[in-house]
C-alpha cells in the first residue's frame with residue numbers, strides 16, 4: 001500500500017489482497033498459520049534460512065506468518081521498524097530488562113511503576129547483581145543517575161496513581177548521560193501519545209488491554225526503531241523461548257481494527273464519569289490525567305491527544321477502608337478484577353498509603369463499553385449505600 005493514507009487506514013486495510021484478486025477464494029481476513037516444525041525443501045535451504053529475518057521461517061517458536069502480520073501492524077501503529085510479541089505485558093518488561101542489563105549495571109524505575117515489574121527488577125538485583133533505584137516521576141531533575149545507569153524506565157501515567165511524567169525531559173536527561181529510555185506505553189496504547197517522538201528508545205505494551213479488547217488474551221509487545229537494540233532484544237527473545245500462540249495473535253488481529261475507536265469512545269465516557277465523580281461528597285481527588293486534579297495534568301495537556309478510560313479516585317481520609325471495600329462490592333456494573341481494556345467495566349481498591357500517607361483509600365475505575373449514564377447511576381447508588389450515609 002502506498003504511504004498516502006494515515007496509519008489507521010493502513011491498519012484496517014488487508015495487506016495482500018492485490019496479489020490474490022481474481023483468485024477463486026479471496027478473503028479480507030488473513031488465515032491463521034500454526035507450526036512447531038517448519039519444513040524446508042532441501043538441506044541447503046535449511047542451512048541458509050536466517051532465523052533473524054522477518055520474512056523467513058525456521059521454527060514455530062520464532063513465529064509464523066500470523067505472528068508477523070500482527071508484529072507488522074503494531075510496528076505500523078508505533079511508526080517504528082521492529083516489534084516483537086511476548087506471552088504477556090510482564091514478559092515484555094522482563095525481555096527488556098534481561099536483554100539490556102547486565103550485572104553491575106543500574107536500572108532506574110519510577111516510584112509508581114507497575115508493581116510486578118518492580119518485583120522483577122528487585123529479583124534481578126538480589127539474584128543477578130543488577131542495581132535498582134527509584135525516582136519520583138514528577139521530579140525529572142532529581143532522577144538519581146549514576147555512572148553505571150544503563151536504563152531509565154518510564155511509565156506515564158502510572159497505572160494506579162496516574163502521575164503524568166515528562167517523558168521528553170526524562171529522555172533528554174537520560175540521553176545526555178548515554179542512558180537508554182524504555183517506556184511502558186500501555187495506557188497510551190500507541191494512540192494517545194507517541195513515546196518515540198518524545199524520546200523513548202524502546203516501548204513495551206500489554207496488548208492484553210485495549211488491543212486484545214476481550215478480556216480473554218494475554219500478550220505483550222516490545223517495539224524499537226533502533227536496529228542494534230532490536231538485534232539484542234530479538235536474540236534474548238529467542239534464547240528465552242518467548243514465542244506466542246498464533247491463535248492468540250489471530251484474536252488480537254481481529255480486535256485491532258477497532259481498538260482505536262473503542263479507546264476514543266471509552267475516553268469520552270470515562271471523562272464524563274471522572275468529572276461527575278469530582279463533585280461527589282466523599283471523593284477527595286480524582287486522578288484522571290485529563291483533569292486538573294491529576295498530578296502532571298499540564299504534561300498530559302502538552303504531550304497527549306487522548307486518554308485511556310482508566311483512572312483512580314482518592315476518598316476522603318476519614319472514610320474507613322471497610323466502607324470503600326463495600327462501595328466496590330456494591331457496584332453492579334463494575335466488576336472486581338485486575339487488568340483493563342475489555343468491554344466490561346471494572347473497579348478495584350488499591351492501598352497507596354506509601355504514596356499518599358494522609359489520604360483515604362484509592363479505587364481504580366476502568367470504563368468499558370456500557371452506556372456511561374448507567375455507569376454513573378451505578379456509582380451513585382453504591383456511594384449512597386456505603387460512603388455518603
Ligand SMILES: Cc1ncc(COP(=O)(O)O)c(C=O)c1O
Nearest residue numbers: 088089090114159186206208339
Ligand atoms: C501498565 C501496565 N504494564 C504492564 C502490565 C502487564 O501486562 P500483562 O497483564 O499482560 O502481563 C500491566 C497489566 O496490568 C499494566 O497495567
